[in-house]
Amino acid sequence: MFLVRLAVRNLTRNKKRTLIVAMIIAFGIVFFVMFNSLVLGLERSYFDNVIDFESGHLQLVDDDYWPRQDELPLHNLITLDEQLQQNLSQVPNLKSYSPQIRFSANINNGLDELPITAVGVDGERKKEVFKLEEHLIAGELFTADQSGAVLGSSLAELMGFELGDYLLLVFTTAEGVFNTLEVEIVGVVNTPNPKVNDKQVYIPYQKASGALNTEDKATEIVMRLESDTSIMEAKEFIKNNIVAEIDKYAVYSWRDSAQDVVAMTEVQDIENRIITSLFLLIAAIGIINVIILAALERIKEIGMMKAMGMKEWQIIKIFMIEGLGIGVIGSIIGSLMGGVGVYWLVNYGLDLIEPDFGLPVVERTYGVWNLSAFIFVIAFTLIVSLVASIFPAYWAVCKEPVDALGGVN
Amino acid sequence: MGYLPVIAVRNLSRHKLRTLISIIAIALVVAIVVVARGHIVGYLESTYDSYINYDTGHVKIINQEFEGRERLMSLNYPVAGFAQDGISKMKEELAEVDEVKYILPRIKFGGAVSQEDELTNVMGWGLNIEQEIAAIDFDQQLKAGRMPLADSEEIIMGQQLLERLELAVGEEITILYNTAIGSFQGSSFEIVGALETGLGLIDGNVFILDLSQAQQMLNMSDEATELLLIGADRNRTDSLVMEMDELFGSFEAATEYSIIPWNAPGKIIDYFKIGERIYNIIYIFFILMGSIILINTMLMIVRDRTREIGVMLALGLKSREIWRLFLLEGIFMGIIGSFIGIILGGVVTKVFSIHGIDYGEAMEVLSDDLLLETVAYTDFSLENLIFSFLLGVVIVTIACIIPARRAAELEPSEALRD
Amino acid sequence: MGLLKLEEVEKIYRQGEIEVSALGGVSLEVEQGEFTSVAGPSGSGKTTLLNMVGCLDQPTNGEVYLEGEGISKLDKDQLALLRRENLGFIFQGYNLIPVLTVYENIELALKLLADRNNKDIKEQVMKILTAVGLGEMADRKPNELSGGQKQRVAIARALVKEPKIVLADEPTANLDSKTSIDVLEVMVEMNQKLETTFIFSTHDPLVMESAKRIIKLKDGEIIADERS
Ligand SMILES: Nc1ncnc2c1ncn2[C@@H]1O[C@H](COP(=O)(O)OP(=O)(O)OP(=O)(O)O)[C@@H](O)[C@H]1O
Ligand SMILES: [Mg+2]
DSSP states (O other): OHHHHHHHHHHHHTHHHHHHHHHHHHHHHHHHHHHHHHHHHHHHHHHHHHIIIIIOSEEEEETTTGGGGGGOOSSSOEEOOHHHHHHHHTSTTEEEEEEEEEEEEEEEOSSOEEEEEEEEEOHHHHHHHSOOGGGEEEEOOOOTTOOOEEEEHHHHHHHTOOTTOEEEEEEEOTTSOEEEEEEEEEEEEOOSOHHHHHHEEEEEHHHHHHHHTOTTEESEEEEEESOGGGHHHHHHHHIIIIITTSTTEEEEEHHHHTHHHHHHHHHHHHHHHHHHHHHHHHHHHHHHHHHHHHHHHTHHHHHHHHHTTOOHHHHHHHHHHHHHHHHHHHHHHHHHHHHHHHHHHHHHOBOOOOSOOSOSOOSOBOOOOOHHHHHHHHHHHHHHHHHHHHHHHHHHHHSOHHHHTTTOO | OTHHHHHHHHHHTTSHHHHHHHHHHHHHHHHHHHHHHHHHHHHHHHHHHHHIIIIIOSEEEEEGGGTTOGGGOOSSSOBOOTTSSOHHHHHHHHHTSTTEEEEEEEEEEEEEEEETTEEEEEEEEEEOHHHHHHHHOGGGGEEEEOOOOTTSSEEEEEHHHHHHTTOOTTOEEEEEEEOTTOOEEEEEEEEEEEEOOSBHHHHTTEEEEEHHHHHHHTTOTTOBSEEEEEESOGGGHHHHHHHHHHHHHTSSGGGGEEEEETTOTTSHHHHHHHHHHHHHHHHHHHHHHHHHHHHHHHHHHHHHTHHHHHHHHHHTOOHHHHHHHHHHHHHHHHHHHHHHHHHHHHHHHHHHHHHOEEOGGGGHHHHTTSOOBSEEOOOOOHHHHHHHHHHHHHHHHHHHHHHHHHHHTOOHHHHHOO | OOSEEEEEEEEEEEETTEEEEEEEEEEEEEOTTOEEEEEOOTTSSHHHHHHHHTTSSOOSEEEEEETTEESTTOOHHHHHHHHHHHEEEEOSSOOSOTTSOHHHHHHHHHHTSSSOOHHHHHHHHHHHHHHTTOGGGTTOOGGGSOHHHHHHHHHHHHHHTOOSEEEEESTTTTSOHHHHHHHHHHHHHHHHHHOOEEEEEEOOHHHHHTOSEEEEEETTEEEEEEEO
């Protein structure tokens, strides 16, 4: 292709200028892919936190309970009867399930009292659904028939509790009567989920049930699947087989429980796109500028080309290929640099959240490889560079050599 | 040396399109800086204000044992005067200090509202209403009703909390709490107002009553859980802290108190401050990118005018003057571009300073624990416009040194060769 | 002591490995008020020689003396000052600063000199403009003038500060022969009136003839130095 060869030659005429504008593009790409990688990384750890410690993969709840669950009410509960157990055992890819009862309580150390969320869980099952056991820093999880409490490390520290101490829970039962429960602390966990660390106390399910007078009922049944790819399938199955029979039940995936987190990462994603667009907008002006400067320099050359019989659109094409060429160079540099940046994020991570800011993660954040981010931003870049070069290219061919020399005597 | 600016200005209009594009580029990056900075400064300022007003004051005085355990909202670690002789006396001493403008004793305690079979946890704040109004315009946050009267059984409540409890202004409510001596009590109050601060943590959890009323019912006469000090300006906190250290040092028993400035290291505000500094670097980076476009153009201009530079050199202009000539041309483009930029950016920030950007749900994760507003209002201020304008002009000027030096380095005989 | 003296001036241009000797040991003296032309074929070193005399470039070897002072010891800024005070230049084309009017172009040369008040400047500029026959065109921009007019402005600008030497590198090369003669006449007239020393290069025999002294160059050497 003659035109392409000409355009490439032209680009190398003023290498510095080409490179400088390509660098702007490259910065835009680097920023986008790294930010994207980090957001996805954050998202993944948020989501892992939600799945591993809060909601499992799926939750079976009462439909009236769901919207009010933040208030931790004790009505609209769910009964895990024989029938339900049987049905649940048929859910495809189900690894484990566990009923739990969450309720609001005050924890008391004899001196101070603090509102927390208490969770009655089946110790054995809990192990399979949630990843508490791996994060024990002292003691152990209670078994089904045991008594005992497991609590978050920062809560324990705040209240001055140690393993073997007795903690007092103050709460109201389902009928609104005050009740207390004294339990020995058998385990302390330090998880990546600050909610668990700060304000969660786990006690055995039966004990909670008895104290709350909830007759073995659960606020929800949490389920863990073999893998998170089969969530939709399992959810459909439950919908069709369980919810269909008991109308007031509903099934929700972890994504439904993490609405606010999803909203947060969406905003971050939008922010990323806006900032990257601004980079590319500047790059577009840079490209327009380069093409205009090149056209001004070559105004006589263009006249000559026209005289030689080259068609206008061919000249436009040369300039557009030049613009695209800058885009390609920028994309290559940007992808390479961005690749290195993402590699670094994936392997070394970033200490984003030093103090506990209430974000749903406390760990170092690692990036995630996302090829589609690269493809997206490169495609976007190339389109922008092509579009940016149309206008000045058109301007250049319409310009007569005399006009172009205006201002010089 | 009046002729250099004249030549520089006239040179601008020689290739209007070329000049225009450079100016647009500068205008765009400066506008981006105005908006971005307006957004960030606006958000940070409102966050700083929220923290200062509702959490830290300019300086917070608490019981040393309470430090780091504020979450407990315990009444066991009160501020009770320099020699346990009450805060009234302490306030008198504090009022003597030059830097102190307002002294705000507060009691923050936990409570619960029992409705039918449900218990809702709430947070009670006992405040000296009059002083709070004077210091932080607290009455401005009132959405409905009025502030509670002193020594009355009246409270105001966060709007969201009211909705959650399905209560309205004018109704009665019973709140359960533990007193300082550990007895479990309940009191009835009349709700006389609804509070809307835009901060989920307060609007959804807090009720406010008069301080002396709180002291009386909690068995904390002449005590508070914290004492906030507000000075004339938050930037003078350092001297406020110094005077406090001095004052507290003169009392023996006073070592049991911690003096915590609002921007103490390790606190969230400190991290915001670091963020602010990082953003400043990003602004510079953006303007540099715009400057690159200008540098490209200027380099071409220098090449175009080589002959002319030669003539000027022959006329006896020094390299330094040639340098200045091109720098001036760049600076003019920087000034025009930055000016257009702040006008564009100013319009956008003005719009968002009125309407705000609603982060809505996205902020909810954080607003449970932090004093963050869900609607971000951009800061529209002259300070921001001037800062962005100067940043634009200064960076463009620095960037133009490159092409200007290229021009100044030309040898006369080289420049004159055709 | 003469006004201008060149002593064994050599100029060697280096282009990578290749060395081009543009001037090979030229010695020469010029007296106050002389009207001299430098002639020679293309590439013979005329421009190079004028650049040396005009302090636009430094010789590789040898020395140029202006009123007995050697210039090789001067730095860039001192050379610039020397030029602004003692030398006037006229070039082939691109002589004027395009964004300044005729008046301003000439004024600039004066403004560069220290301590002159505006009234004096205005008087001087108008006097010289009238002298070159362009009194009417003071407010025009260079691109509104013909080639001959432009060169006259250039002459006016070179002369307005009453320099010791005016150097003109092919001042008529872009002009037709009629206009060339006109421009040359202005130069001769100024030479006589103000006793300004003129040195100009040309390869046009007609133009060459009007000079009282003709220095002929070939391959960077003086091959003839004739006074008529
Ligand atoms: N900057 C330079 N680099 C290399 N060689 C040069 C340079 N300037 C001049 N020359 C060489 O020096 C020699 C003399 O050049 P000069 O320009 O003085 O000739 P001239 O007599 O003015 O010619 P013309 O009549 O074409 O203007 C030539 O051979 C030229 O190629
Ligand atoms: Mg020549």
